[in-house]
Amino acid sequence: MITLQDWKQPPASVGMSVSTIDTPALLIDMEAFEQNLAAVHQRVRDAGVALRAHAKAHKSVHIARLQMLAGASGLCCQKASEAQVFIEAGIRNVLITNQVVGQGKVERVARLATMAEISVCVDAEIQITQLGVAARAAGVHVGVYIEVDIGHGRCGVTTASQALALAEVIASYQPVLTLSGIHAFRGSAQHMREPDARAQAVAFAVTRIREVIAMLADAGHHCPQVTGGGTGTYELEAMSGVYTEVQPGSYVLMDTDYASNIPSASAPALRHALFGLCTVISQSPTHAVLDGGLKAFAVDLGLPRMVLPGWTVKSLSDEHAVIVPEVGAPPLQIGDKVRLIPSHCDPTVNLHDWLIALRGQIVEDIWPVSARGALF
Amino acid sequence: MITLQDWKQPPASVGMSVSTIDTPALLIDMEAFEQNLAAVHQRVRDAGVALRAHAKAHKSVHIARLQMLAGASGLCCQKASEAQVFIEAGIRNVLITNQVVGQGKVERVARLATMAEISVCVDAEIQITQLGVAARAAGVHVGVYIEVDIGHGRCGVTTASQALALAEVIASYQPVLTLSGIHAFRGSAQHMREPDARAQAVAFAVTRIREVIAMLADAGHHCPQVTGGGTGTYELEAMSGVYTEVQPGSYVLMDTDYASNIPSASAPALRHALFGLCTVISQSPTHAVLDGGLKAFAVDLGLPRMVLPGWTVKSLSDEHAVIVPEVGAPPLQIGDKVRLIPSHCDPTVNLHDWLIALRGQIVEDIWPVSARGALF
Numbered sequence: 001m002i003t004l005q006d007w008k009q010p011p012a013s014v015g016m017s018v019s020t021i022d023t024p025a026l027l028i029d030m031e032a033f034e035q036n037l038a039a040v041h042q043r044v045r046d047a048g049v050a051l052r053a054h055a056k057a058h059k060s061v062h063i064a065r066l067q068m069l070a071g072a073s074g075l076c077c078q079k080a081s082e083a084q085v086f087i088e089a090g091i092r093n094v095l096i097t098n099q100v101v102g103q104g105k106v107e108r109v110a111r112l113a114t115m116a117e118i119s120v121c122v123d124a125e126i127q128i129t130q131l132g133v134a135a136r137a138a139g140v141h142v143g144v145y146i147e148v149d150i151g152h153g154r155c156g157v158t159t160a161s162q163a164l165a166l167a168e169v170i171a172s173y174q175p176v177l178t179l180s181g182i183h184a185f186r187g188s189a190q191h192m193r194e195p196d197a198r199a200q201a202v203a204f205a206v207t208r209i210r211e212v213i214a215m216l217a218d219a220g221h222h223c224p225q226v227t228g229g230g231t232g233t234y235e236l237e238a239m240s241g242v243y244t245e246v247q248p249g250s251y252v253l254m255d256t257d258y259a260s261n262i263p264s265a266s267a268p269a270l271r272h273a274l275f276g277l278c279t280v281i282s283q284s285p286t287h288a289v290l291d292g293g294l295k296a297f298a299v300d301l302g303l304p305r306m307v308l309p310g311w312t313v314k315s316l317s318d319e320h321a322v323i324v325p326e327v328g329a330p331p332l333q334i335g336d337k338v339r340l341i342p343s344h345c346d347p348t349v350n351l352h353d354w355l356i357a358l359r360g361q362i363v364e365d366i367w368p369v370s371a372r373g374a375l376f
Numbered sequence: 377m378i379t380l381q382d383w384k385q386p387p388a389s390v391g392m393s394v395s396t397i398d399t400p401a402l403l404i405d406m407e408a409f410e411q412n413l414a415a416v417h418q419r420v421r422d423a424g425v426a427l428r429a430h431a432k433a434h435k436s437v438h439i440a441r442l443q444m445l446a447g448a449s450g451l452c453c454q455k456a457s458e459a460q461v462f463i464e465a466g467i468r469n470v471l472i473t474n475q476v477v478g479q480g481k482v483e484r485v486a487r488l489a490t491m492a493e494i495s496v497c498v499d500a501e502i503q504i505t506q507l508g509v510a511a512r513a514a515g516v517h518v519g520v521y522i523e524v525d526i527g528h529g530r531c532g533v534t535t536a537s538q539a540l541a542l543a544e545v546i547a548s549y550q551p552v553l554t555l556s557g558i559h560a561f562r563g564s565a566q567h568m569r570e571p572d573a574r575a576q577a578v579a580f581a582v583t584r585i586r587e588v589i590a591m592l593a594d595a596g597h598h599c600p601q602v603t604g605g606g607t608g609t610y611e612l613e614a615m616s617g618v619y620t621e622v623q624p625g626s627y628v629l630m631d632t633d634y635a636s637n638i639p640s641a642s643a644p645a646l647r648h649a650l651f652g653l654c655t656v657i658s659q660s661p662t663h664a665v666l667d668g669g670l671k672a673f674a675v676d677l678g679l680p681r682m683v684l685p686g687w688t689v690k691s692l693s694d695e696h697a698v699i700v701p702e703v704g705a706p707p708l709q710i711g712d713k714v715r716l717i718p719s720h721c722d723p724t725v726n727l728h729d730w731l732i733a734l735r736g737q738i739v740e741d742i743w744p745v746s747a748r749g750a751l752f
Contacts, residue, residue, distance in 0.1 A: 007752055102711065154693070155665050289531050291477070317752075
């Protein structure tokens, strides 16, 4: 048997021109990436709160390190296994912005707590009990955030008295568990197009959080941190006077969905830094076909968008995109390479093994999607 | 640094009960899988044509071997890298049901041709030229199928004279390239709900294919094979008198989209064999939250469906599913495990590293998703 180049190798090498990258591939425009990174960290620093970058958007150890260098207070992860990837890569402060349920999972959190400061979210007593038992057995400390539902309708308690009941349970596991504060995130608010709608959503959140904090304080439970907010609303939480930390993730990469938000006057403009690179593999008078489909682009927030003017993505199937031209669109030939902007960066990155960092037209670095498939 | 169990290990072990599998995970119900496999291969054998199973649906070397044992004439793959995975695992006959464009890719095909019978699809001269040059340089033989568009509006020539022009180019590269026949697949026809609509679609295809074959024959070009058809229509192509081979893929796993087709009277019934297993991580009077979202289930053909009666998936976000009960639905508690049926098996399997083969409630085997991420 002959040995082929392993298909799991990256589709590019450092120094290569973009025109020779194998496709479909995910590109990062480093100028846009660095500009987004600097601008958002500066804006949050100016507001006087911490930025804990959400790693679920990029799943890349390299990007996480750049975020820490830019001043991030730590990382958010969505799963214990995702946290493990970043902690083993040297990140020393991780919040799992999720409920961690199940023996194997709380034991993983407890073991990670020997290597890093780690905290999790809870909205029910059983989660605290499982975690407390595991933390005691391992002799470690885990921070606990009470998740408060601020309108998302997913996880989180909805009343201050529920939060108080959980704070009492957390207190019963001192010192292995301590109340780190409140986690209050509303995914749907990130994607409200109008700045006023986002402002109203955050104002509602702030009111509910103040109620919770007040009731907890009356009972002697101090909330050091209030954390939440994403790329769509981080500026509002940062200026709210109640949040101590914001959690944007997509801000470094961006996607067409976030670009559809009408920005507030004071928010720094963010540029598209993430692109899919595809090759034209078939061509007809009515359309052309690209070599990237549902296995290269997530479509939960719509189809990706062509960068080349005059061309629109009509449909995706497993491994194909059909694109159609307007009258007067520049012609495309088989073999041409084109860029597309993903509609939703998080699940799109999760489809790829590599991010190709480009400076201009040249490959500057190649970053594995380190936590791809870290579902557990 | 302590060593944690690698999160890339499978979420189960052989002999384990389903209740202890880590989540989110993909399960295969082996009884349903084996029944689907046997029934479809028997039906196609009865019709007197070959079954070349499409590996893009499962990306699993283990499933491919079971399909070969069940009498498959070979495999279909969608990418050269995907073909490499299966050829290196010992499959000796692979058709890439796609246009292969680019120097690195045709060279990969040429090298694979030293290990297995391999063929590809073409719909333009440049694809044949690139492949012919690579095959000559490597001293190998590659089979070539002219793709005919039978209504899909994606790849493929639309007229017999275009097909003839390509056949002449293929002939100019003899003996390294030979015309294997015609590839004629219409993805959209697979998902037409009414049997009559599917029958009309295949009748249209047969008419166009006959025209192409006749014009090629008049010019002295023999078409040994006509290949196409998927899980929705394979029976029609098998009985058409013109197709020599059918290419179902999803038939072994099934999904809610294929289950929405009204079956023809003569087609064997197919059972759901693929399930996502999730854990309830949060619970409220109005809803519960599962630990699998957009990174565990593809949603291009809709949300996954709960197996438990009375519960419906309301929404998915990156790592969560919100499920809502009807009045009288059985209660769910945090920690409960539930099964969901994916809406589209191909891109769902591509999100996972492992398929857990279950016999009843016991893990019988664990299969890696060998070609996950083989995009090139």
